[in-house]
Amino acid sequence: MRVHDTYTGSLVELPPPPGPIGVYWCGxxxxxxxxxxxAFAVTVLPLWLKRWLGYRGYxxxxxxxxxxxxxxxxxxxxxxxxxxxxxxxxxxxxxxARLGLGRPDVEPTAAETIxxxxxxxxxxxxxxxxxxxxxxxxxxxxxFPEYGRLSRQxxxxxxxxxxxxxxxxxxxxxxxxxNKPGEDTSWDSPWGLGRxxxxxxxxxxxxxxxxxxxxxxxxxxxxxxxxxxxxxxQSRALGHGFARIWMHNGMLSMRGSEMHKSIGNxxxxxxxLDRWGRExxxxxxxxxxxxxxxxxxxETLEQARAQLETFRNAFRSTSEPVGDWAELEAALDxxxxxxxxxxxxxxxxxxxxxxxxxxxxxxxxxxEIEEAPTELADLAERRREARxxxxxxxxDRLRDELAAAGWEVRDVAEPPGYxxxxxx
Ligand SMILES: [Zn+2]
Numbered sequence: 001m002r003v004h005d006t007y008t009g010s011l012v013e014l015p016p017p018p019g020p021i022g023v024y025w026c027g028x029x030x031x032x033x034x035x036x037x038x039a040f041a042v043t044v045l046p047l048w049l050k051r052w053l054g055y056r057g058y059x060x061x062x063x064x065x066x067x068x069x070x071x072x073x074x075x076x077x078x079x080x081x082x083x084x085x086x087x088x089x090x091x092x093x094x095x096x097a098r099l100g101l102g103r104p105d106v107e108p109t110a111a112e113t114i115x116x117x118x119x120x121x122x123x124x125x126x127x128x129x130x131x132x133x134x135x136x137x138x139x140x141x142x143x144f145p146e147y148g149r150l151s152r153q154x155x156x157x158x159x160x161x162x163x164x165x166x167x168x169x170x171x172x173x174x175x176x177x178x179n180k181p182g183e184d185t186s187w188d189s190p191w192g193l194g195r196x197x198x199x200x201x202x203x204x205x206x207x208x209x210x211x212x213x214x215x216x217x218x219x220x221x222x223x224x225x226x227x228x229x230x231x232x233x234q235s236r237a238l239g240h241g242f243a244r245i246w247m248h249n250g251m252l253s254m255r256g257s258e259m260h261k262s263i264g265n266x267x268x269x270x271x272x273l274d275r276w277g278r279e280x281x282x283x284x285x286x287x288x289x290x291x292x293x294x295x296x297x298x299e300t301l302e303q304a305r306a307q308l309e310t311f312r313n314a315f316r317s318t319s320e321p322v323g324d325w326a327e328l329e330a331a332l333d334x335x336x337x338x339x340x341x342x343x344x345x346x347x348x349x350x351x352x353x354x355x356x357x358x359x360x361x362x363x364x365x366x367x368e369i370e371e372a373p374t375e376l377a378d379l380a381e382r383r384r385e386a387r388x389x390x391x392x393x394x395x396d397r398l399r400d401e402l403a404a405a406g407w408e409v410r411d412v413a414e415p416p417g418y419x420x421x422x423x424x
Contacts, residue, residue, distance in 0.1 A: 003335055026041075037258075308366065
């Protein structure tokens with residue numbers, strides 16, 4: 001299998017199975033409900049990859065961290081960042097569980113990895129790669145000649161991170177930050193009370209669970225600089241191989257702009273799941289190549305839903321021995337090309353092959369076209385009538401009655417406006 005590596009700008013071959021393949025993926029910063037773009041970057045893509053690698057005979061260990069110490073959290077909840085981080089961590093688990101893709105092998109938090117972060121900072125200080133200024137510790141960028149290689153930037157053209165006139169060089173970045181008024185969390189360190197910088201958190205969490213050298217590091221394209229550039233600088237300055245391959249996924253956009261809370265065009269994963277359901281949302285992600293931008297809109301989601309319906313129809317017709325599994329493997333083994341895999345699957349008529357292929361993406365439920373018993377179909381019809389008459393309490397009651405019988409009623413655009421699906 002080959003995947004595209006940002007560092008070399010080329011497709012890089014994975015070692016033969018069983019590997020092992022250690023994968024570190026930058027997870028969510030917990031200060032709000034995650035939006036659908038985050039959900040693809042931190043949950044869908046790494047877990048699909050884990051499932052595919054497992055299918056191909058690899059031993060995998062997938063680590064997706066939880067960033068629970070970060071400027072964004074302090075800014076979002078001055079004085080009570082820890083409470084917000086705890087709430088948002090719970091929301092993250094709740095919302096991503098609904099995707100039904102399982103969990104990563106390890107989900108460490110920054111706060112529980114502080115001793116490892118302090119140890120790394122001490123090694124960087126010992127090696128002359130860092131210096132302390134009034135309780136802050138900064139990384140000395142000038143001492144790491146490879147700095148900028150991942151993001152392909154020249155040192156003299158880089159924008160300043162974390163401005164502080166006491167820094168030796170404007171490009172230096174913080175490894176440890178002294179506690180400031182208004183910050184409700186802090187930890188003891190050789191440099192006084194404070195908290196880690198964002199980048200050292202990830203270097204420490206990755207190395208704690210995957211060792212100093214591992215196969216793949218992933219994350220959204222927006223993390224390439226400065227976050228991943230800084231992780232490389234921290235770990236490689238100490239002679240650690242760190243990640244061999246860097247995978248950066250394209251960003252989800254909405255109305256032509258990248259989805260960001262700061263622009264106000266973000267849609268939470270929770271709302272997206274409430275509106276479209278997990279099948280349509282996961283199918284929508286399949287339609288784009290993971291490295292390319294993907295546009296989230298009513299139109300593109302409707303298209304995904306319609307395309308998914310054509311597969312459901314394939315299950316309604318008779319299975320025929322049409323389909324070649326090797327073509328699917330070829331598509332996914334070449335940079336995990338899911339749109340290509342879908343194109344291959346569109347030509348298939350073999351139910352068993354289709355079911356197996358959708359199973360990789362957690363979508364085996366598409367194959368379930370079991371007809372509901374007549375009395376339940378009647379209940380669903382009465383629910384639709386109640387809903388049309390805006391008798392929502394009655395509609396909800398009927399939905400609950402169906403759920404108690406083991407069937408979920410889903411609203412769809414096609415007549416009769418709903419579909420009954422057996423709950424897993
Ligand atoms: Zn990270």
